[in-house]
Amino acid sequence: xxxxxxxxxxPTSWQASALEATLRACNQAAAHASAVAFxxxxxxxxxxxxxxxxxxxxxxxxxxxxxxxxxxxxxxAYAALEAALRAGRLGAPNSVPHRKAISSxxxxxTEAAQPFDDRCLSWRYDAxxxxxxxxxxxxKGIRFACSPHQLKTLVQYRKGESDLVxxxxxxxxxxxxxxxxxxxxxxxDWIGVDRGMxxxxxxxxxxxxxxxxxGRYRRWQARKRAELQRKKTRSAIRRVxxxxxxxxxxxxxxxxxISREIVxxxxxxxxxxxxxxxxxxxxxxxxxxxxRGTLSSWPFHQLGRxxxxxxxxxxxxxxxxxxxxxxxxxxRCGHTERANRSDRDHFHCRRCGLxxxxxxxAGVNVRDRARSAWVFVTAPAPSx
Numbered sequence: 146x147x148x149x150x151x152x153x154x155x156p157t158s159w160q161a162s163a164l165e166a167t168l169r170a171c172n173q174a175a176a177h178a179s180a181v182a183f184x185x186x187x188x189x190x191x192x193x194x195x196x197x198x199x200x201x202x203x204x205x206x207x208x209x210x211x212x213x214x215x216x217x218x219x220x221x222a223y224a225a226l227e228a229a230l231r232a233g234r235l236g237a238p239n240s241v242p243h244r245k246a247i248s249s250x251x252x253x254x255t256e257a258a259q260p261f262d263d264r265c266l267s268w269r270y271d272a273x274x275x276x277x278x279x280x281x282x283x284x285k286g287i288r289f290a291c292s293p294h295q296l297k298t299l300v301q302y303r304k305g306e307s308d309l310v311x312x313x314x315x316x317x318x319x320x321x322x323x324x325x326x327x328x329x330x331x332x333x334d335w336i337g338v339d340r341g342m343x344x345x346x347x348x349x350x351x352x353x354x355x356x357x358x359x360g361r362y363r364r365w366q367a368r369k370r371a372e373l374q375r376k377k378t379r380s381a382i383r384r385v386x387x388x389x390x391x392x393x394x395x396x397x398x399x400x401x402x403i404s405r406e407i408v409x410x411x412x413x414x415x416x417x418x419x420x421x422x423x424x425x426x427x428x429x430x431x432x433x434x435x436x437r438g439t440l441s442s443w444p445f446h447q448l449g450r451x452x453x454x455x456x457x458x459x460x461x462x463x464x465x466x467x468x469x470x471x472x473x474x475x476x477r478c479g480h481t482e483r484a485n486r487s488d489r490d491h492f493h494c495r496r497c498g499l500x501x502x503x504x505x506x507a508g509v510n511v512r513d514r515a516r517s518a519w520v521f522v523t524a525p526a527p528s529x
Contacts, residue, residue, distance in 0.1 A: 148458075151320075299320060299322065336512065340448060353505075404448060418462070472506070
């Protein structure tokens with residue numbers, strides 16, 4: 146299981162200047178290699194490296210190994226573009242985004258992240274410093290800061306490349322860690338999790354994680370952005386740029402907390418976790434105009450991903466089940482009708498009279514479907 150650990154670098158002003166020059170040189174070299182790859186149709190790493198190796202060393206001041214990493218970054222960028230085109234994420238072949246993507250080389254920003262392997266970057270965990278190659282020579286003793294948990298993960302599981310990243314004048318190293326996955330245990334039962342906008346997550350046990358505070362925070366951020374954008378001054382534009390990502394990081398922190406609590410509770414009780422499969426929800430659901438932006442930016446998928454990877458890391462069984470009619474089906478008698486859910490918060494079965502919070506009922510239906518799915522998965526294959 147691969148996870149990333151992001152640590153903050155604390156370079157001196159001289160070291161920061163060298164890192165900035167290195168990032169600029171690597172991305173200029175990547176842009177040159179990308180133009181050559183596009184013009185000559187070179188998609189594999191060896192062919193592109195033979196074509197640009199000498200030019201990148203001579204023109205951009207890169208050593209041998211950084212040239213190799215730059216070429217790999219370019220090849221990976223074109224591979225990612227090809228995958229996006231095949232999956233249709235850039236629209237149909239005759240759409241404007243699709244035509245634009247295939248009509249010009251991949252562009253690299255001057256501050257884009259640059260990967261380094263262990264030949265270009267070495268870690269000293271005891272001193273909390275790194276040594277990294279730069280265009281001004283090898284920079285030793287660059288301090289970094291991280292939590293004790295992150296440091297332990299780095300020491301035990303770091304493997305492969307680390308990316309040098311600059312964000313708003315601050316420097317980070319994003320390291321890849323290969324963490325072994327424990328074997329999932331056999332669950333005694335399941336915790337069904339219903340995701341929503343008013344309640345971010347509601348479990349079949351009745352635990353409720355409300356989204357009202359997050360919703361208020363997002364609306365406040367939207368108003369502040371609108372106020373700054375209306376001013377159209379340089380200062381306002383800079384302030385909007387500083388705010389970029391703040392709301393996203395806040396929502397991610399909320400999702401981390403919720404998923405951590407649910408997974409910890411499942412571990413303590415020996416149960417698995419089941420969620421609704423919400424793929425294609427934007428195509429299936431019809432909303433009022435004022436709700437569309439909220440649905441498009443709401444972090445449903447992120448909460449599901451956090452639950453999935455934390456469950457895998459803790460050896461907790463995890464299932465996605467069919468989401469159809471989980472909020473309209475009665476878990477007691479099975480009667481399914483839209484009128485069972487008279488409003489957003491309440492459920493009342495028209496046949497047997499079962500009543501309760503609508504999101505809890507949906508979580509119970511998710512749990513019941515996980516029970517059925519698990520029995521089917523673990524059932525022995527019929528003998529020939």
